[in-house]
Amino acid sequence: MIVVTTNEVPGRSVARTLGLVRGSSIRTRHVGRDFVAWLRNLVGGEVPEYTKMLAEAREQAVDRMLDEARALGADAVVGVRFQTAEVMSGAAEMLCYGTAVRLAGEALPGAGGPR
Numbered sequence: 001m002i003v004v005t006t007n008e009v010p011g012r013s014v015a016r017t018l019g020l021v022r023g024s025s026i027r028t029r030h031v032g033r034d035f036v037a038w039l040r041n042l043v044g045g046e047v048p049e050y051t052k053m054l055a056e057a058r059e060q061a062v063d064r065m066l067d068e069a070r071a072l073g074a075d076a077v078v079g080v081r082f083q084t085a086e087v088m089s090g091a092a093e094m095l096c097y098g099t100a101v102r103l104a105g106e107a108l109p110g111a112g113g114p115r
Contacts, residue, residue, distance in 0.1 A: 001066055002076035003098070009076055015104035018072040022097040023064025025057040028090055054094065058082065061096035074100035 002009055061082070069077050080098035087093050 001069065001074070002103070003062070003066070003080055004076070004078055005080050007079050007099075009078065009103060012076075012103045012105065014078070014101045016102040018069075018074050018100040018102065020097060021065050021068040021072065021074070021077060021100045022095060023061040023066070023068065024093050024095045025060040025064070026087060026091055026093045027053055027057045057092075057094035058096070061094045065096045065098065069098075069100040072100045074102060076101050076103050 008014065065077065065080075077098040077100055080096065083095045083097075085093050085095070
């Protein structure tokens, strides 16, 4: 499955637009992780515990979006975007969305697009 943030795939044309697809993941904070993050906040710098948690949420949201796209018969998702929102104190949603499409023909030689 080709996934791009652009509205088209280089070297390919869109044969059919199948619609909006999305995936989300809601994660909550963990008491132990929060304590370590609080300690890191005292000295500054990256909080790897939260970086890892957000990366996992992002991957799960992408996987869910791709599942929706496959169910529609898509071979690509264009215009992919991410959004986050706090849904309650200590819980955040990672949302991934884009447009599921069927591409026409095969990739052109040297087009440099993803395969």
